Amino acid sequence: MRRVLSALAIASLALSLTGCGAGLNASTRQITQVTDGAEAQIIGDGNNIRVVNLLVVAAGGGTGVLVGTIVNAADEEDSLLGVAINGSVLTYTGRNVLPKNSPIIFEGDRANAKAVLTGFGAKAGTNVSVTMFFARAGEVTRNVLVRENKDEYAGIAP
Numbered sequence: 001m002r003r004v005l006s007a008l009a010i011a012s013l014a015l016s017l018t019g020c021g022a023g024l025n026a027s028t029r030q031i032t033q034v035t036d037g038a039e040a041q042i043i044g045d046g047n048n049i050r051v052v053n054l055l056v057v058a059a060g061g062g063t064g065v066l067v068g069t070i071v072n073a074a075d076e077e078d079s080l081l082g083v084a085i086n087g088s089v090l091t092y093t094g095r096n097v098l099p100k101n102s103p104i105i106f107e108g109d110r111a112n113a114k115a116v117l118t119g120f121g122a123k124a125g126t127n128v129s130v131t132m133f134f135a136r137a138g139e140v141t142r143n144v145l146v147r148e149n150k151d152e153y154a155g156i157a158p
Contacts, residue, residue, distance in 0.1 A: 047137040048074040063158040064120030072098035124148035
């Protein structure tokens with residue numbers, strides 16, 4: 001009897017010390033995205049594409065400029081074939097080949113690609129649908145935020 005009580009005491013102590021009593025509203029379950037940019041991934045069938053901090057800046061003259069980073073973590077190389085916003089294809093320049101762990105970066109000091117949509121009519125604060133087309137991985141679509149061309153995005157131009 002004494003062993004059974006000891007075992008029960010140890011089991012209840014172990015449960016309370018491991019944090020299982022925090023329930024479904026534990027603070028570690030309440031993760032919040034810390035950037036305005038959307039994230040997407042294509043994982044499986046030999047693909048491991050990750051898109052991070054994706055958003056669109058409403059630049060001057062009715063243009064939209066894509067901001068974000070694409071990384072291929074798969075061993076096999078892939079290529080970005082194109083990008084569309086709300087079904088309209090962007091003008092794409094720069095690097096489009098995605099070797100392993102060598103990112104395509106849109107905008108910023110280390111940018112190696114640029115994607116611009118002329119005739120972009122969305123206003124800052126709204127969401128638009130961005131689709132990226134890859135040679136191997138297929139396509140991925142995300143709703144992303146449109147940011148105003150000011151503050152940290154002030155230097156972005158078409």
